[in-house]
Amino acid sequence: MADHAAATPSPQPDLTRNRLPTLFEVLSRRTLPPVDLFSFYIYMRDQQRSVDYLDFWLDVAQHMSLCRHYVRELRRSVLVSTPDPERGSQRSSGILEGLGDMNHPVAGPSMYASEKEKDQDAQMSAFLREDRGEHHESPVSSSARQERPSTTISTPRDPQTDSNSPPHTVARQDIRASAEKILYTFLLPNAEREITLPGSITQDIITAIEEFGRDDPEVFDVAKDYVFQAMERDAFPGFLRMKALGNLIPPTLIMRLIIGLVSIFGGFWAAFVLIFLNESRMTRLWLILPFTIGVYCLASYQYSLDPILALIGFSEYTPFNFSRVREPYVRKLISRRAVMVLTVTVLIDAALCVLFILVPGKRL
Numbered sequence: 001m002a003d004h005a006a007a008t009p010s011p012q013p014d015l016t017r018n019r020l021p022t023l024f025e026v027l028s029r030r031t032l033p034p035v036d037l038f039s040f041y042i043y044m045r046d047q048q049r050s051v052d053y054l055d056f057w058l059d060v061a062q063h064m065s066l067c068r069h070y071v072r073e074l075r076r077s078v079l080v081s082t083p084d085p086e087r088g089s090q091r092s093s094g095i096l097e098g099l100g101d102m103n104h105p106v107a108g109p110s111m112y113a114s115e116k117e118k119d120q121d122a123q124m125s126a127f128l129r130e131d132r133g134e135h136h137e138s139p140v141s142s143s144a145r146q147e148r149p150s151t152t153i154s155t156p157r158d159p160q161t162d163s164n165s166p167p168h169t170v171a172r173q174d175i176r177a178s179a180e181k182i183l184y185t186f187l188l189p190n191a192e193r194e195i196t197l198p199g200s201i202t203q204d205i206i207t208a209i210e211e212f213g214r215d216d217p218e219v220f221d222v223a224k225d226y227v228f229q230a231m232e233r234d235a236f237p238g239f240l241r242m243k244a245l246g247n248l249i250p251p252t253l254i255m256r257l258i259i260g261l262v263s264i265f266g267g268f269w270a271a272f273v274l275i276f277l278n279e280s281r282m283t284r285l286w287l288i289l290p291f292t293i294g295v296y297c298l299a300s301y302q303y304s305l306d307p308i309l310a311l312i313g314f315s316e317y318t319p320f321n322f323s324r325v326r327e328p329y330v331r332k333l334i335s336r337r338a339v340m341v342l343t344v345t346v347l348i349d350a351a352l353c354v355l356f357i358l359v360p361g362k363r364l
Contacts, residue, residue, distance in 0.1 A: 018329055020244050023228070023236045027057065032326035034243040034315035042317055043239045047250065050235065052193040053227050056186045060224045063178045064121075064217045070170040071124050125216035128175070179215035187223075197223055244330045245337060246304030247315040253301050260297030267291040271356035278361035288353050295349040303341045310338035 013032050014025070021031045026040050033039060045051040186195050187202050201223050208214040242249070248256070267290035274284050300306050309315075313331065314322040325331045 013327075015328060017327075020240055020329065020333075021327070023232045026236075027061070027228075033323045034247070034317065034325055035240070035327050035330055039243055039317055039323075040236075040239055043242065044231075044235060046318070047238070047242070048235050052186065052195050053231060055193070056182070056195055057224060057227050057231070059178075059182050059186070060217075060220045063175075063182060063220065066170055066178050067124060067128060067175055067217050070172065070175055071127065073170065121217060125218040128216035129214060131172070176215045179209055179219065182220065183209050195227070197226060201226060242304065243315065244327075244333060247310050247325070247334060248300060248304050248306055249316050249319065251319050252316060253304060256297040257301040260294045260301060263290045263294030263297065265294075267294055267352070267356075275356065275359060275361050276363065278363035280361075281357055284357045287356055288349075291352045291356075292349050295352070296345050299341050299345045299348075303337065305334070305337055305341050307338035307342040307345070310334045311342075 012030065014030055017025075021035055025031050026035060026037055029037050031037075041051065041054060044054045183205065185192050187197070187205055188194070205219055205223060208219045267287055270290060271284070271287050274287070306316075309322070310325075313325050315325050315334075316322050325334060
């Protein structure tokens with residue numbers, strides 16, 4: 001146990017899920033396209049215009065993972081060697097030994113944590129508060145720093161990353177730097193990417209970090225849960241409607257609306273011209289083209305779904321960029337809707353074509 005690192009396991013997608021995923025499952029990277037974290041990130045950036053909230057949540061989750069990684073390394077060093085009394089108190093060593101491996105796959109909102117996880121995280125935060133003046137460093141940290149320059153932990157911005165675990169040894173000052181980065185980026189007035197939170201929440205965090213020197217994960221718990229609930233209430237339902245019930249994005253839908261209206265108008269104009277010129281039914285067969293294009297585009301706009309793309313298994317995430325639909329339940333759901341939309345399209349198109357092709361002509 002003590003001879004190797006207790007790495008945080010990477011989350012695995014749930015391929016047996018027979019329902020739409022929850023926001024927690026999406027943020028935990030347990031879902032597949034088109035309802036994965038990458039797609040949600042793009043949705044928050046391009047549609048909701050509130051990606052800063054998601055970045056804040058991801059940064060706080062990363063901070064939690066950083067703290068867990070640091071405490072795991074420190075705990076391992078305590079277990080494999082005789083603790084040096086000068087490096088920490090007996091109380092701190094006792095807390096470390098009682099924490100367990102802390103191999104939680106993700107750092108999520110407190111309402112989804114198990115009692116064991118909540119207890120371990122509370123003990124970890126208590127240890128970090130006691131430890132903040134001692135600046136523990138794991139045994140391998142010193143040698144690692146001699147081999148390469150010290151680097152500040154930066155929060156990964158790639159939502160496709162499978163794990164929040166840091167790629168190298170974590171030092172105590174890295175945790176402090178991570179907490180301050182979150183504060184200065186998202187929470188201070190006029191910060192670079194300031195997010196709107198209740199004033200009491202923001203002030204409590206600022207006071208805890210700047211006046212009391214705290215950097216433990218509990219500092220951000222209230223804000224993280226508030227942001228999670230706001231995304232779950234205001235953004236996630238729209239994300240599921242767009243990605244689980246459709247496969248097109250708003251710019252493409254507007255384009256299809258315009259093409260559909262122009263095609264339908266052109267079809268009606270050509271139909272009346274051909275009828276009143278008493279053209280043959282063979283000539284009027286060309287009306288199938290504008291009516292089919294128009295009805296197909298308008299149906300795609302109405303249902304936010306391109307039925308042919310859906311049936312071959314593709315979903316749009318940015319204009320004219322597509323990814324495969326890999327989430328099993330979403331694939332079945334979209335396929336059923338595609339058949340329905342295609343049926344409606346064929347029926348309306350057939351009715352228009354039959355009406356304007358078979359109606360008797362009369363030259364004016």
